[in-house]
Amino acid sequence: METQSQAVVDKLRAAFRSGVTLPEQFRRSQLTQLMSMIKDNEEQILEALHKDLAKPKFEAVLSEVDIVINDLHYALANLKSWMQPEYVSKNLATKFDDCFVRREPLGVVLIIGAWNYPLHLVLLPMIGAIAAGNCVVLKPSEVSPATDRVVAELVPKYLSQECYAVVSGGAEETKALLRNRFDHIFYTGSQSVARSILQTAAVHLTPVTLELGGKCPCVIYGQVDVAAAARRLIWSKFFNAGQSCVAPDYVLCSPATRDALLPAVKKSLEDFYGKEPQASPDFSRIVSDRHWTRLVELLKKTSGRIVVEGESNQKDKYIAPTVVVDVSEDDILMKEEIFGPILPILTIDSLEQGIDFINQREKPLALYVFSNESSVVNTVLENTSSGGFCSNDGILHMTLPGLPFGGVGASGWGSYHGRWGFETFTHRRAVMLRGWALERLNGLRYPPYADDRLSWLRWTASPKSSCSIL
Amino acid sequence: MSREQLAVQQARKSFLTGRSRPLAFRVQQLKNLLRFISERRRDISDAVKRDVGKSEHATELFETLGLEGEIKLAIDRMAEWAAPRPVEKTLVTLSDEVYIQPEPLGVVLIIGAWNYPWAVTLQPLVGAIAAGNAAVIKPSEVSSHSSQVMENLLPQYLDKDLYPVVAGGVLETQELLKQRFDHIFYTGSSTVGKLVMEAAADHLTPVTLELGGKSPCYIDNNCDLTVACRRITWGKFVNCGQTCIAPDYILCEPSIQSRVVGEIKKSIKEFYTDNPKTFADYGRIINQQHYKRIMTLMEGSTVAVGGDSDESQCYIAPTVLKDVKVESKVMKEEIFGPLLPIVTVSGVDEAIQFINGREKPLVVYVFSHNSKLIKRVIAETSSGAFLANDCLVHFTVSSLPFGGVGNSGMGCYHGQHGFDQLSHMRSCLIKRLNMEGVNSMRYPPHTAKKLSWARFLLLKQVNVSRLHRGATLAMLVALAVLVVKRFLRSG
Numbered sequence: 022m023e024t025q026s027q028a029v030v031d032k033l034r035a036a037f038r039s040g041v042t043l044p045e046q047f048r049r050s051q052l053t054q055l056m057s058m059i060k061d062n063e064e065q066i067l068e069a070l071h072k073d074l075a076k077p078k079f080e081a082v083l084s085e086v087d088i089v090i091n092d093l094h095y096a097l098a099n100l101k102s103w104m105q106p107e108y109v110s111k112n113l114a115t116k117f118d119d120c121f122v123r124r125e126p127l128g129v130v131l132i133i134g135a136w137n138y139p140l141h142l143v144l145l146p147m148i149g150a151i152a153a154g155n156c157v158v159l160k161p162s163e164v165s166p167a168t169d170r171v172v173a174e175l176v177p178k179y180l181s182q183e184c185y186a187v188v189s190g191g192a193e194e195t196k197a198l199l200r201n202r203f204d205h206i207f208y209t210g211s212q213s214v215a216r217s218i219l220q221t222a223a224v225h226l227t228p229v230t231l232e233l234g235g236k237c238p239c240v241i242y243g244q245v246d247v248a249a250a251a252r253r254l255i256w257s258k259f260f261n262a263g264q265s266c267v268a269p270d271y272v273l274c275s276p277a278t279r280d281a282l283l284p285a286v287k288k289s290l291e292d293f294y295g296k297e298p299q300a301s302p303d304f305s306r307i308v309s310d311r312h313w314t315r316l317v318e319l320l321k322k323t324s325g326r327i328v329v330e331g332e333s334n335q336k337d338k339y340i341a342p343t344v345v346v347d348v349s350e351d352d353i354l355m356k357e358e359i360f361g362p363i364l365p366i367l368t369i370d371s372l373e374q375g376i377d378f379i380n381q382r383e384k385p386l387a388l389y390v391f392s393n394e395s396s397v398v399n400t401v402l403e404n405t406s407s408g409g410f411c412s413n414d415g416i417l418h419m420t421l422p423g424l425p426f427g428g429v430g431a432s433g434w435g436s437y438h439g440r441w442g443f444e445t446f447t448h449r450r451a452v453m454l455r456g457w458a459l460e461r462l463n464g465l466r467y468p469p470y471a472d473d474r475l476s477w478l479r480w481t482a483s484p485k486s487s488c489s490i491l
Numbered sequence: 492m493s494r495e496q497l498a499v500q501q502a503r504k505s506f507l508t509g510r511s512r513p514l515a516f517r518v519q520q521l522k523n524l525l526r527f528i529s530e531r532r533r534d535i536s537d538a539v540k541r542d543v544g545k546s547e548h549a550t551e552l553f554e555t556l557g558l559e560g561e562i563k564l565a566i567d568r569m570a571e572w573a574a575p576r577p578v579e580k581t582l583v584t585l586s587d588e589v590y591i592q593p594e595p596l597g598v599v600l601i602i603g604a605w606n607y608p609w610a611v612t613l614q615p616l617v618g619a620i621a622a623g624n625a626a627v628i629k630p631s632e633v634s635s636h637s638s639q640v641m642e643n644l645l646p647q648y649l650d651k652d653l654y655p656v657v658a659g660g661v662l663e664t665q666e667l668l669k670q671r672f673d674h675i676f677y678t679g680s681s682t683v684g685k686l687v688m689e690a691a692a693d694h695l696t697p698v699t700l701e702l703g704g705k706s707p708c709y710i711d712n713n714c715d716l717t718v719a720c721r722r723i724t725w726g727k728f729v730n731c732g733q734t735c736i737a738p739d740y741i742l743c744e745p746s747i748q749s750r751v752v753g754e755i756k757k758s759i760k761e762f763y764t765d766n767p768k769t770f771a772d773y774g775r776i777i778n779q780q781h782y783k784r785i786m787t788l789m790e791g792s793t794v795a796v797g798g799d800s801d802e803s804q805c806y807i808a809p810t811v812l813k814d815v816k817v818e819s820k821v822m823k824e825e826i827f828g829p830l831l832p833i834v835t836v837s838g839v840d841e842a843i844q845f846i847n848g849r850e851k852p853l854v855v856y857v858f859s860h861n862s863k864l865i866k867r868v869i870a871e872t873s874s875g876a877f878l879a880n881d882c883l884v885h886f887t888v889s890s891l892p893f894g895g896v897g898n899s900g901m902g903c904y905h906g907q908h909g910f911d912q913l914s915h916m917r918s919c920l921i922k923r924l925n926m927e928g929v930n931s932m933r934y935p936p937h938t939a940k941k942l943s944w945a946r947f948l949l950l951k952q953v954n955v956s957r958l959h960r961g962a963t964l965a966m967l968v969a970l971a972v973l974v975v976k977r978f979l980r981s982g
Contacts, residue, residue, distance in 0.1 A: 078937070079935070079941075083933070083945060083946070109888065109890035110890045112887065115884065115888055122892060125873060128873075128897075215695060219691070223689040226685060226900075228901040231695065245924070250924060256933065301935070303937050304935075380507075393924055406597075408917070410592075410917055410918065411920040412920070412923075417583075417922075418919070421579075421584065421920065422579075423589065424578055424591065424920070429917070430597075430673065431695055434695065434697040450873070450875070450896070451876035453879070453881075453888065453891065454865065456880065457715055457860070460718050466552065466725070467721070467725055467761075467762055468549075468763060470548030470549060472548070478552065
């Protein structure tokens with residue numbers, strides 16, 4: 022097992038050393054191939070996603086296929102400019118020198134995916150890695166086996182087999198893979214696994230990007246258009262049956278808001294999924310028996326009051342969209358990230374109390390605020406910390422390629438999407454090309470040192486010393 | 492509770508009050524830091540003299556000059572760095588605010604090094620303060636005099652709860668590393684860097700590691716050897732070679748080796764006189780342990796210049812070793828001392844191969860008139876930075892990111908890079924609850940028609956700067972009307 026993964030990594034390293042991934046044309050052709058791979062096989066991909074998560078076609082198209090195609094278009098359109106050297110401002114002493122930052126690939130990188138968006142969580146980082154000129158090992162999640170198989174089958178068909186490899190398998194195979202040396206490890210998943218990945222990365226001083234999770238709070242406060250808020254909240258919560266790292270995990274609102282919200286929530290649920298969500302083709306399923314059992318246990322053990330649905334079916338891995346009220350802060354639903362279609366609503370007496378509640382907990386991946394009052398939005402924004410922030414909607418902030426997508430603190434380290442993916446897999450190398458002239462000016466810095474030389478040097482080396490004549 | 496735990500707890504409590512955030516506060520603290528450097532110039536240079544034997548001028552040139560520049564830059568540009576950074580939008584977010592907001596991380600741990608105890612410990616602090624963080628400063632115990640001055644005097648100028656100085660050795664550092672930080676900034680060796688990263692793993696703490704390595708220096712036949720050797724001599728023997736970005740070893744063709752030796756010998760005499768031992772502007776090795784280590788490295792190699800030493804003073808003369816073999820002791824680890832080995836190679840091809848057969852260094856140096864050759868070495872090697880035709884000076888350009896890659900480190904700083912490194916770049920999307928019509932195509936029940944609209948609106952990028960505000964609004968209204976008509980009214 023170990024020698025197998027070692028052979029893969031060695032092959033990719035040899036390919037990287039040959040320089041084949043460096044030219045813009047190569048990167049462009051591989052990215053274009055990746056686009057063809059998805060477009061040519063969209064049906065097969067959607068089928069696999071449906072097998073793994075009963076993903077409705079609509080959700081799969083938007084959140085798996087299109088997000089990748091979109092990022093590919095974006096990368097192809099901007100690749101040339103991303104690859105350009107970035108000239109920087111200089112001081113007087115270096116005025117005649119060339120100072121720029123060169124973007125260079127890191128080498129052989131490892132991308133470990135997760136099961137909730139099994140396609141885009143491996144392919145989106147891969148776009149950044151390819152665009153930056155690296156060789157890539159993909160390790161899709163084994164918990165979403167149908168998608169794992171499709172990725173393992175299609176990638177070698179469309180992309181260079183010398184430079185990119187897919188390694189499938191479970192915990193043992195991943196451990197074996199991690200014993201190799203990589204130039205960057207990109208991991209999406211849980212905090213506990215992230216810790217052991219970091220330990221392994223430390224051995225080789227390998228930099229990492231960690232896209233983790235947490236409980237994303239959703240504050241609904243002040244004057245609110247309850248109907249619109251409910252629709253957007255329900256859409257983002259129950260998309261993929263709540264199995265999104267940026268799904269609003271729980272709601273914080275006043276008792277009055279909760280009372281106004283509940284009928285709107287019930288109406289939205291019925292508008293979206295009908296009276297029998299199990300029969301709706303637009304509602305997903307839980308990925309595995311293990312996770313289904315975990316979620317059903319939460320519903321059994323909660324001391325809150327279930328006010329919407331709560332039904333489940335093990336054979337179908339179905340759990341109905343569920344809303345729970347009268348949830349206390351030490352309820353079992355508040356112990357860890359829910360990652361399922363259960364929405365607890367907690368009440369607060371003031372916005373300050375809500376903010377304190379959020380700040381006593383780990384920094385989440387996303388933070389949401391619904392309010393017509395911009396002062397409410399700003400107060401929460403300025404007094405909390407989170408990977409990303411979105412007011413009056415959910416999830417959408419991750420569809421903007423200009424915004425870095427990542428966590429902070431326990432929710433992660435680093436970011437990607439769009440240019441940020443390119444930068445993640447890039448080394449920014451400072452380059453300075455000095456001339457041979459002006460050796461007399463250089464003389465100021467040589468020993469023996471003297472006071473007057475020092476004051477000249479201060480002037481020429483200061484960043485503000487830009488002489489207009491030059 | 493240990494002293495370390497207490498300091499971290501106090502720093503966190505102080506950070507949570509929010510007082511390190513207002514820009515005015517950050518600027519005030521940085522101005523105090525500037526005052527500290529100018530008012531305590533004597534104390535600082537005395538400490539450095541006792542630590543590494545550096546003269547007062549050398550301290551100013553290599554420690555405080557750069558530091559003062561960084562502080563002034565941060566004060567000047569802070570408002571710009573800390574402001575929200577707008578980004579491009581998609582069609583459906585056209586009327587929303589989309590930007591990246593730099594925010595403080597919280598409590599940062601800065602572990603300094605002993606070779607430039609002030610520059611390397613306080614420059615990261617400038618970034619930390621500018622970004623609005625609290626910072627625990629752990630100066631290197633090896634430069635004990637500087638550490639003491641920092642511990643005694645810094646609290647008189649900076650907020651001592653937000654920026655405590657915690658001095659101590661290995662045990663104290665280990666105790667510190669058990670605490671939870673929001674970022675750890677470490678400067679030092681790769682060996683300890685691995686331990687720091689491992690300790691940080693427990694709390695999932697991100698790290699910046701400024702490490703070392705053997706920075707190669709290739710001298711092409713086609714160059715002005717006199718100027719090249721003068722610049723290399725300066726870069727190598729500053730601080731007695733105890734500089735992370737010093738040219739560690741030279742690669743050149745055998746045909747020019749004796750000229751190189753001759754020119755370096757000339758420059759050594761020009762800079763440090765015939766007797767560097769008595770010359771004020773030539774330093775000392777930091778301590779006995781490193782002195783012995785460096786002396787051992789010399790074993791088995793031919794001394795071409797210098798070679799003399801005095802253990803009682805931790806003095807090693809500026810030394811050049813020639814015809815050095817690849818398997819020799821001096822080529823096994825980062826020298827970090829005044830020994831300059833010359834390894835001969837058949838040309839730039841072999842030089843590139845040689846460099847690539849080793850860990851990625853902090854810097855690759857090339858001296859040549861041939862710009863094609865220079866470009867080739869850039870393209871075919873990897874290193875933290877690359878500098879052609881000089882040594883060290885890229886450090887002074889604050890717009891260049893300063894850091895390593897691979898074994899030489901991760902992350903970078905200087906200027907805005909320091910600010911960005913110690914900030915969290917928070918993605919912000921500020922929407923309003925109106926314009927619900929445009930949203931509706933993404934809600935279930937899903938239809939093929941809704942899907943095509945959603946694909947178009949949600950994911951297409953628009954270059955907003957090209958669109959007039961009026962045209963944008965008109966387009967959105969038209970869109971909203973169209974969508975409302977199609978989806979909200981029809982069944």
